[in-house]
Amino acid sequence: MRLTAGELLEHCLAKPGAWQDEPWEGDVVAKVGDKIFAFLGSGAAVGVKCGGNRDEADELVNTYPDDVWKSPYIGRSGWNTVRLGASVPDEELLELVDTSYETIVAKLPKAKRP
Template structure:
């Protein structure tokens, strides 16, 4: 069974309305909408906003303890790293990307939201 690659995840993220790639730190690609990051890409996983707070994000960690973990520095705000090719099904990863994007868009000033 084919699994999502990092390139496929990047392409999916950049297919979202108003999404664009950035490299705020050398070698680390992120997907942004407006001026906000909605996905951290690179390595073997993707960093996503997985809940409004740590408690909500921890539900995913408890479901997939070997493949989802709290992101350093911003994890307290509901960000997790989700491993590609692990126990988290590809369709669920795509849904998590959709949710992270929608959450970030909802917090943008109206003038920065994609049409």
């Protein structure tokens, strides 16, 4: 059984301080504080922070070239888009979301961290 977009959103929102937003019509995101940690969009893929820079994020792209790609506009900062229900195992996808959340929380000012 593959992880659905709804289940992935539930996983995101179960994180301390996480909340759902729709900054662009039809594009759901998960935020902590005022920062996005997961772009859920239409539900076919998720955008997550996969490293501090492009080289780190490219490791995942190289591992799953058909199902992970550099996110438009923000990819240079280490963001990738991961196709749901494809070659990336669900467990790894959840770990990617967890790591993205932790990375974003660590960048928040201490007063805004959950």
